[in-house]
Amino acid sequence: xxxxxxxxxxxxxxxxxxxxxxxxxxxxxxxxxxxxxxxxxxxxxxxxxxxxxxxxxxxxxxxxxxxxxxxxxxxxxxxxxxxxxxxxxxxxxxxxxxxxxxxxxxxxxxxxxxxxxxxxxxxxxxxxxxxxxxxxxxxxxxxxxxxxxxxxxxxxxxxxxxxxxxxxxxxxxxxxxxxxxxxxxxxxxxxxxxxxxxxxxxxxxxxx
Numbered sequence: 237x238x239x240x241x242x243x244x245x246x247x248x249x250x251x252x253x254x255x256x257x258x259x260x261x262x263x264x265x266x267x268x269x270x271x272x273x274x275x276x277x278x279x280x281x282x283x284x285x286x287x288x289x290x291x292x293x294x295x296x297x298x299x300x301x302x303x304x305x306x307x308x309x310x311x312x313x314x315x316x317x318x319x320x321x322x323x324x325x326x327x328x329x330x331x332x333x334x335x336x337x338x339x340x341x342x343x344x345x346x347x348x349x350x351x352x353x354x355x356x357x358x359x360x361x362x363x364x365x366x367x368x369x370x371x372x373x374x375x376x377x378x379x380x381x382x383x384x385x386x387x388x389x390x391x392x393x394x395x396x397x398x399x400x401x402x403x404x405x406x407x408x409x410x411x412x413x414x415x416x417x418x419x420x421x422x423x424x425x426x427x428x429x430x431x432x433x434x435x436x437x438x439x440x441x442x443x444x
Contacts, residue, residue: 239336239435243417244397246335246436247369247387249378250345252403253421254332255355256322263320264306264313274404276304278346278379287346289372321351324360327424332364334437340391342367344384344400346377378402379410387416399434401427 251257260266260273268276277283282299285291291299297310297317306313335341341364343357349372357365369376369386376383388395400411401421411418417434421427431437 244393245340246399247342249402254328284377287371288375331427341365344369346371348372378407
């Protein structure tokens with residue numbers, strides 16, 4: 237398929253897209269489903285404050301336990317929080333490396349220093365990922381518009397020239413409302429299908 241040359245960059249969320257996250261229902265022991273947990277987590281004031289880098293881990297733990305109504309204290313929360321991330325999805329490096337070399341690749345993630353240091357993302361993907369937009373460094377968190385607008389400012393392009401993948405429908409909707417080409421990317425098929433449809437995968441590297 238002919239490449240859509242209007243696409244300047246492909247930007248991925250991290251957790252749930254390139255990085256496996258253990259089921260938060262089990263990790264945090266909540267009595268609502270994963271979709272509801274993800275919604276509450278994304279919109280949590282305590283989480284957004286921490287992921288902007290505006291408070292320390294102890295303050296975050298106390299605040300989020302109160303806000304989310306967890307049935308345990310801050311110390312146990314931190315233990316559970318540290319156990320939440322899994323590893324990089326086995327297919328993720330292949331998908332990223334298959335993107336046509338003339339297209340920029342980036343990561344836009346609501347994350348924090350505690351988790352980021354344990355992920356090994358830069359070791360896994362090497363220099364194929366050229367830019368990292370990490371909330372605890374930028375102070376900008378999704379789904380707020382400024383978290384997405386930093387992409388167009390950095391890449392020097394229009395929103396429609398960026399393909400963005402996220403596992404959270406709220407973030408996909410927020411990006412799409414700003415004009416980005418936004419899609420859910422919760423497994424290999426959801427990542428590869430839009431990339432292939434736009435001709436962004438190198439010939440010979442399109443299979444799973």
